[in-house]
Amino acid sequence: xxxxxxxxxxxxxxxxxxxxxxxxxxxxxxxxxxxxxxxxxxxxxxxxxxxxxxxxxxxxxxxxxxxxxxxxxxxxxxxxxxxxxxxxxxxxxxxxxxxxxxxxxxxxxxxxxxxxxxxxxxxxxxxxxxxxxxxxxxxxxxxxxxxxxxxxxxxxxxxxxxxxxxxxxxxxxxxxxxxx
Amino acid sequence: xxxxxxxxxxxxxxxxxxxxxxxxxxxxxxxxxxxxxxxxxxxxxxxxxxxxxxxxxxxxxxxxxxxxxxxxxxxxxxxxxxxxxxxxxxxxxxxxxxxxxxxxxxxxxxxxxxxxxxxxxx
Numbered sequence: 001x002x003x004x005x006x007x008x009x010x011x012x013x014x015x016x017x018x019x020x021x022x023x024x025x026x027x028x029x030x031x032x033x034x035x036x037x038x039x040x041x042x043x044x045x046x047x048x049x050x051x052x053x054x055x056x057x058x059x060x061x062x063x064x065x066x067x068x069x070x071x072x073x074x075x076x077x078x079x080x081x082x083x084x085x086x087x088x089x090x091x092x093x094x095x096x097x098x099x100x101x102x103x104x105x106x107x108x109x110x111x112x113x114x115x116x117x118x119x120x121x122x123x124x125x126x127x128x129x130x131x132x133x134x135x136x137x138x139x140x141x142x143x144x145x146x147x148x149x150x151x152x153x154x155x156x157x158x159x160x161x162x163x164x165x166x167x168x169x170x171x172x173x174x175x176x177x178x179x180x
Numbered sequence: 181x182x183x184x185x186x187x188x189x190x191x192x193x194x195x196x197x198x199x200x201x202x203x204x205x206x207x208x209x210x211x212x213x214x215x216x217x218x219x220x221x222x223x224x225x226x227x228x229x230x231x232x233x234x235x236x237x238x239x240x241x242x243x244x245x246x247x248x249x250x251x252x253x254x255x256x257x258x259x260x261x262x263x264x265x266x267x268x269x270x271x272x273x274x275x276x277x278x279x280x281x282x283x284x285x286x287x288x289x290x291x292x293x294x295x296x297x298x299x300x301x302x
Contacts, residue, residue: 060235061208061274079214079226080270080282097210101226102256111256117210117233122251145279 010177022176029175045072046141051084051093052151057116058082058095065152068095070141076103076110077136082143083114088128093140096123102133110136186261187254188292190215190229192247194269201273201283202237209234210272211242215253216286217265227253263292 014022040049049070053062062068070084077083079101084093099122100113111133115122124132157164192213201209212231219225230250234240253260270284 060233061210079228080210080212080272082272082280099228099231099251101224102222103224105221105223117231143280146275147277 007173007177019176022178026172026175044070044141045074046070048084048093048140051095051140052154053095054092054155055094055116057119058097059118061117062095062146063148065150065155066146066148067151068143069145069147071144072139072141077101077112077139077142083112084140084143085114085134085138086140087126087134087138088131094123094126095143108136112139185254185256186258186296187252188260189249190247190253192229192244192249192267194230194242194244194247196242196269198234198240198242198271199237201271202240205275205278206237206273207235207276208274209240210274212270212272213247214268214270215265216268217260217263219255219257219259219263221259222256225255227251229253260292261296262294265290265292 037049041047043049051068051070053064053066053068056064068082068084077098079098082095082097084095086093094114096114096116096119098112099115100111102111104110112135113122113124113132114134127134157167194213196211198209198211210231210233212228214226214228216224216226228251230247232242234242266286266288267290268284268286270282272280272282274280
């Protein structure tokens with residue numbers, strides 16, 4: 001338990017000026033993370049450039065806890081693409097594959113139908129009652145990159161909030177007491 | 181959901197060898213067959229008719245004398261009769277880690293029959 005005493009002593013020995021400096025470097029880390037996220041949003045055109053897979057409906061390609069990199073882009077969506085979409089009235093985005101596309105000749109209107117590779121039927125049952133098709137405004141992005149397991153961290157942090165606070169607390173303390 | 185639509189049933193013969201699509205970083209290949217056609221209201225209609233997940237290179241040689249259509253081939257209206265359409269075989273290569281990409285090959289110049297066939301109440 002030496003490190004606790006060390007940490008405590010370090011904190012006690014610091015003067016206000018040092019507290020402000022360390023506080024600012026903490027702020028710098030937070031704002032840098034925000035900047036990277038916002039830049040990714042700008043480049044990919046997606047409101048959420050990285051998503052965690054939450055269900056097994058795309059197994060065996062994607063499992064719960066894997067992460068996907070999204071890109072929205074300008075090109076219209078085509079069948080076979082894996083998209084992440086929001087359904088009206090549900091907060092949780094869904095990762096599924098487009099199996100039907102009907103693109104109108106006039107105006108920029110596309111009707112799409114999706115299905116999970118691991119699901120038996122298509123997604124019309126998941127949409128709002130009366131909603132037969134997905135349109136561009138429902139689409140958050142198309143999956144273009146994949147990394148397994150990494151997203152498990154956020155799932156654990158969401159399921160057990162105390163893990164999140166513990167992690168934030170420890171990281172904050174480390175930054176405050178770090179000597180540069 | 182579509183009371184006043186028409187539907188097509190195709191007889192598709194598929195002969196594909198996707199062994200070369202596999203590399204050390206390939207987790208699976210998602211193979212699918214789709215029909216593409218144009219109507220007066222829609223500049224593009226794409227309907228996936230069949231798909232399969234291939235997880236191993238040794239299973240990547242596909243020979244189907246008669247593909248069992250997995251999804252209905254229906255139009256948003258009643259525009260399938262005497263309609264020209266293309267068929268595309270596409271494969272989405274899904275990695276163990278990294279980038280997803282799709283390759284495809286299109287076969288052009290198919291045409292729907294000029295007359296409806298009665299297949300009973302179905």
